[in-house]
Amino acid sequence: MxxxxxxxxxxxxxxxxxxxxxxxxxxxxxxxxxxxxxxxxxxxxxxxxxxxxxxxxxxxxxxxxxxxxxxxxxxxxxxxxxxxxxxxxxxxxxxxxxxxxxxxxxxxxxxxxxxxxxxxxxxxxxxxxxxxxxxxxxxxxxxxxxxxxxxxxxxxxxxxxxxxxxxxxxxxxxxxxxxxxxxxxxxxxxxxxxxxxxxxxxxxxxxxxxxxxxxxxxxxxxxxxxxxxxxxxxxxxxxxxxxxxxxxxxxxxxxxxxxxxxxxxxxxxxxxxxxxxxxxxxxxxxxxxxxxxxxxxxxxxxxxxxxxxPLVLGATDDEFSMIVQGKEKFLRWLPLALLLRPFKLPAEVRRAYLRANPEVAACGHGAVLGRFITDNMFRTVVVRVARARGEAPTWVYRVAFKSKAHGSAVHCIDVPFLFDCLDGPLVERLTGENPPQELADAIHGAAVAFMRDGDPGWTPWSSEPDTDAVFGGAEATMEVERGGYGGALPLV
The missing domain is CATH 3.40.50.1820 (Alpha/Beta hydrolase fold, catalytic domain)
Structure with a gap:
């Protein structure tokens, strides 16, 4: 190259x-x-x-x-x-x-x-x-x-x-x-x-x-x-x-x-x-x-x-889920109670985490392990930082757009949308074919508004805790929700 x-x-x-x-x-x-x-x-x-x-x-x-x-x-x-x-x-x-x-x-x-x-x-x-x-x-x-x-x-x-x-x-x-x-x-x-x-x-x-x-x-x-x-x-x-x-x-x-x-x-x-x-x-x-x-x-x-x-921070829904791709056949034989034991979590935390993520558990053991890795490394950081900031101006988002190439909202999936470079080299290898320009308009536009005006365009977490913007979820662009990081809270 x-x-x-x-x-x-x-x-x-x-x-x-x-x-x-x-x-x-x-x-x-x-x-x-x-x-x-x-x-x-x-x-x-x-x-x-x-x-x-x-x-x-x-x-x-x-x-x-x-x-x-x-x-x-x-x-x-x-x-x-x-x-x-x-x-x-x-x-x-x-x-x-x-x-x-x-x-x-x-x-x-x-x-x-x-x-x-x-x-x-x-x-x-x-x-x-x-x-x-x-x-x-x-x-x-x-x-x-x-x-x-x-x-x-x-x-x-x-x-x-x-x-x-x-x-x-x-x-x-x-x-x-x-x-x-x-x-x-x-x-x-x-x-x-x-x-x-x-x-x-x-x-x-x-x-x-x-x-x-x-x-x-x-x-x-x-x-x-x-x-x-x-x-x-x-x-x-x-x-x-x-x-x-x-x-x-x-x-x-x-x-x-x-x-x-x-x-x-x-x-x-x-x-x-x-x-x-x-x-x-x-x-x-x-x-x-x-x-x-x-x-x-x-x-x-x-x-x-x-x-x-002012701070904007967020994560994708399935940052490192790709680590467990291809291992589902092996993981399904492990009881869910044992799946997270190698990470040295107290038993009550493991149980609370599984209760907080029923929709993920329904997708299989690989999905649970992938989401846990994502939560432990990235999504808990979002919550900890937002809470630590208190009333300091803080906006939280999450990226839910599922890559057509990987099947989930994987690590780095947001970068070509942030830089609005969907025609760039190797983008479709990450996003899959025909990544939506309207999502790039939303993510990139919110970032520009924040850099220019100090406000990305949704309710800040610092004003209403647990409020976040979700990009690429049910709506193709952006919607505002409450509790988008609820699944990670048992680990915080």
Whole structure:
């Protein structure tokens, strides 16, 4: 898959670090064109002495720097078949941004800005996905920025003697770049919405719960957010396990002597997603280090951190149900009472969960296990965060649209609707044939309204608890309901 967009007509913009050259392209459905500036570095390449350090400020350059092709990604090699096409781009300068704007000269009435942080479980993913191209948001007068950050152990591993939370610091450095430079691209630095999906959704919730970064954004949009909140004990355990796998001490000196390729290979072998990750949590992600992140995100939100920031958050109905596809014949022989026992739930919680989900149980044991995984990892996050926020402005949604390819509302199904890119590459592989444009109009339109006006268009949970919008349910577009997350409540 090509990751370079072919320039037809170039355009130049001055940033604080130097002049960059992007290019114009046509935007379907829009009267005017939009411009793309790709692979602009916001920090120095994290290699050599900077490998396990905080992002270092980018040195200014002389002349014009081409921003005509996507920059290097922290994801390496062929990721294989993924739900979202997220290509890897080789190179060292992985800390870069892509900017999509309707008009860089749009200065008299600056436009709202969407900063997108990609997902991938904090170990994979790429800002160079064609789905993250901001042309549909540009059509609606929103500037879009996607940013790269260090992944896996390189970005989040707890290493003795190294800077902690390097990936989180990359997000912050990217947002600081936006504050310095987005006005030059027609964006309003006082109207920045940080948004992400899956691990990216967890990223924006983490940032929402950090006191000292509140000035970097105005509002938050979280899709299927997975909060890591890795404890110091869990981080040390993961570092020790990986150090043993590569035969070094769990120190910055030890890991610095291991080539990136070898470390990635060992990471892939040592850490595989399983049932334990649903209870112990992910091994890599934002770390509660007592310095940059001082407490779990929900606790910070309960304390009122970020309470002035409007928040939209939600999940799909069957995020990870695909994990159990093809296993129904085996699972049906297990009594329902035993099905959830490996997840170490108290018996009364297991019983309450099954009572709360009779319609799921009626679809079979595989449906129950799939919904439990979805609830445990994603839908309970929505409820916990909405409750923790109290009266802070919070809107909740769920996506019920069933993929014709997978038979359920699977993980990532909402992304092409959010970005209104249903004609994008490999979309139908996820959604099935002929995904409904009216659903894209609803999901994308609500997001634009939120970024532009601070209200996505339905009753906020913070005013009427347990109220949510459902996209793609009985109605093809959107309807408002009560209790859409009731099935997850026994796990909260």
């Amino acid at each position: 090509s990751v370079a967009l072919q320039p037809v007509d170039t355009i130049e913009v001055d940033t604080c670090e130097g002049r960059v050259r992007g290019f114009w392209r046509d935007t379907p459905g829009a009267v005017a064109r939009s411009a793309a500036f790709l692979g602009i570095p916001f920090a120095q390449a994290p290699v050599g002495s900077l490998r396990f350090s905080a992002p270092a400020p980018m040195e200014p350059w002389v002349g014009v720097r081409d921003a005509l092709a996507y920059g290097a990604t922290a994801q390496r090699g062929d990721p294989g078949v993924t739900l979202i096409p997220e290509p890897s781009v080789p190179g060292e300068s992985t800390l870069n941004v892509n900017v999509f704007t309707p008009d860089p000269s749009h200065r008299t009435d600056s436009m709202p800005v969407l900063v997108w942080i990609h997902g991938g479980g904090f170990i994979s993913g790429s800002p160079a996905s064609p789905w993250y191209d901001g042309r549909a948001f540009n059509r609606d007068s929103v500037v879009v920025v996607s940013l790269g950050y260090r992944l896996g152990f390189e970005g989040f591993g707890a290493i003795q003697g190294a800077t902690s939370n390097r990936g989180v610091r990359d997000w912050i450095a990217g947002l600081e770049w936006v504050q310095r430079n987005i006005a030059a691209f027609g964006g309003d630095p006082s109207r920045v919405t940080i948004a992400g999906q899956s691990a990216g959704g967890g990223a924006v919730l983490t940032l929402l719960g950090m006191e000292h970064v509140q000035h970097l954004f105005h509002s938050v949009y979280c899709a299927s957010g997975a909060i890591a909140d890795v404890t110091s004990e869990r981080g040390a355990e993961a570092a020790g396990k990986l150090a043993k796998a590569v035969g070094v001490e769990a120190t910055v000196e030890g890991f610095s002597n291991v080539e990136e390729e070898s470390l990635l290979a060992a990471q892939g072998e040592a850490f595989k997603l399983g049932a334990s990750d649903l209870t112990a949590g992910l091994p890599f992600g934002p770390l509660i280090d007592g310095e940059l992140i001082v407490r779990p995100t929900p606790e910070s939100l309960r304390m009122g951190v970020g309470s002035d920031k």
